[in-house]
Amino acid sequence: MxxxxxxxxxxxxxxxxxxxxxxxxxxxxxxxxxxxxxxxxxxxxxxxxxxxGYVPQVGRRSVTPARVVDLVFDDLVSPYSLEVLRGVTDAAAESGVDVVVGRVPADEGNGPLAPEDGWANRLKVSGREGLIVVTSELSLAQVEGFARARLPLVVIDPLNLPRVEVTSVGATNWSGGLAATEHLLSLGHRRIGFVGGPVRASCGQARLHGYRAALEKAGVTPDPALMLHGPFSYPSGLELGGRLLDLPERPTAIFAASDASALGVVEAARRRGLRVPEELSVVGFDDTIMASLATPALTVVRQPLPDMGRVAMRTLLRLIAGETLDSHHVELATNLVVRDSTAPVSGA
Missing domain, CATH: 1.10.260.40 (lambda repressor-like DNA-binding domains)
Structure with missing residues (x-):
């Protein structure tokens, strides 16, 4: 026109x-x-x-600028990340907020800004109102940089909490680890392996402590040789599961601290000619879409990943609005979902 x-x-x-x-x-x-x-x-x-021939009307902006927050992951392609993303974007859409999705910056040392302030100031200059970080490790300097920039921050399943005031959303990881191990114990298993996440991951440590608590409650002494740690990933589950299954006295069951790790364990068993669940029971943790589509379908501890994303977004919006939170840490309930990858121990 x-x-x-x-x-x-x-x-x-x-x-x-x-x-x-x-x-x-x-x-x-x-x-x-x-x-x-x-x-x-x-x-x-x-x-x-x-x-x-568009000409903005003089004296006022044509529309109200969009509200934007950042959502960053260590891993953008995992089913875990997709479930969390769905919850975050659902809650954002309800509130008319745009979400920019990305990965945690690999190097904060570039440019004229101090490393601890670089990330926060770049987001602030870009008009971001807040930030949600998923399953990533944050330094105390970065957290303090966000505070100086007055940029609200919420973390989901953090690998670490640099200080107690950092607002986080997670699940009842300890009780989930307890439930997974008690399920295997109820099937007669006593030699139960644990394929955990990174040693520094607080959520993974909570699952490990739940596993140990269940064993000790049942009178089974935890065996350090059966407890291995690595990334929450399929390759890690394949490697660590293989190491457990190659022990002179292999476990009859393995609790893996993520679905991806559990599927790696199942593949390690297959490569050694072991049938799941007849010769090896496997329990995962998360209940992503992979768990129900696997063969056999995985028994898992379900953590409500979309709900965790929704709660994180709503909490962030409360922080942006200047509201005072009742608690800096929120844990949503987990529950055991029994499928086809667990069975009574052979000979029980």
Whole structure:
């Protein structure tokens, strides 16, 4: 539409957005000079502005700028991350908030800003209102940098908590580890292996302590040779499960502290000609889509990953609004889901 058209025919921002094939908030970001828009998207919006002859109304912004928060992961492609992402974005959509998804910066030492302030200040300059970090390790310097930038922070399943005031959302990991091990004990297993996560991961340590508590309660002395640690991943489960199964006296059951690790254990058993669950029972932790689709379907401790994402987003919005939280740490309940990968110990 030509720029000289009458007021009744004036191009609107909605028309610009439609012509560029973008959302109204994205078109607004381009016109307001925001930096968090892809170059190709910016070019399409600018071309639509020229073609339609769009002129913003003088004296006020055409639309209210979109509210934006960041969501960062160590691993963007795992089923765990996708479940958490679904919960975060559902809660954000309910509140009219945009979510920018990315990975934890690999190097905070570049540029003129101090390492402890670089990440926080970059987010602040980009217009972010807050940040959710998932299953990542944060330094005390980074946490203090977010505080100095007045950028609210919530962490989900943190590997560590640099200070007690950091707001976190997790699950009842200790009771989940207890339930998984008690289930295996109830099936007659006494030599039960543990394939855990990184030693520094607080959630993994809680699952380990639940495992140990169940054994001790049943009068079984925990064997350090049966407790191994590595990343929450399929390759780690394959390696650590293989090491357990190659012991002179192998375990009859293994509790793995994640679904991905549990599936690696199942593959390690298959490669050694061991049948699951007839010769080896396996329990996972998470209940991602992989658990129910596996063969055999995994018995797991279910943690409510989408709910954890929703709670994290709603908590972050409360912090942004300046509300005082009743607790800095929230744990949602886990529960045992029995499927096909566990059975009574052979000969019981």
């Amino acid at each position: 030509p720029a000289g058209s009458s007021a009744t025919q004036r191009a609107t921002l909605a028309m610009v957005a439609e012509a560029a094939g973008v959302s109204l908030p994205t078109a607004s970001k381009v016109l307001n000079g925001r930096g968090d828009v892809a170059a190709a998207t910016r070019t399409r919006v600018e071309e639509a502005v020229r073609e339609l």
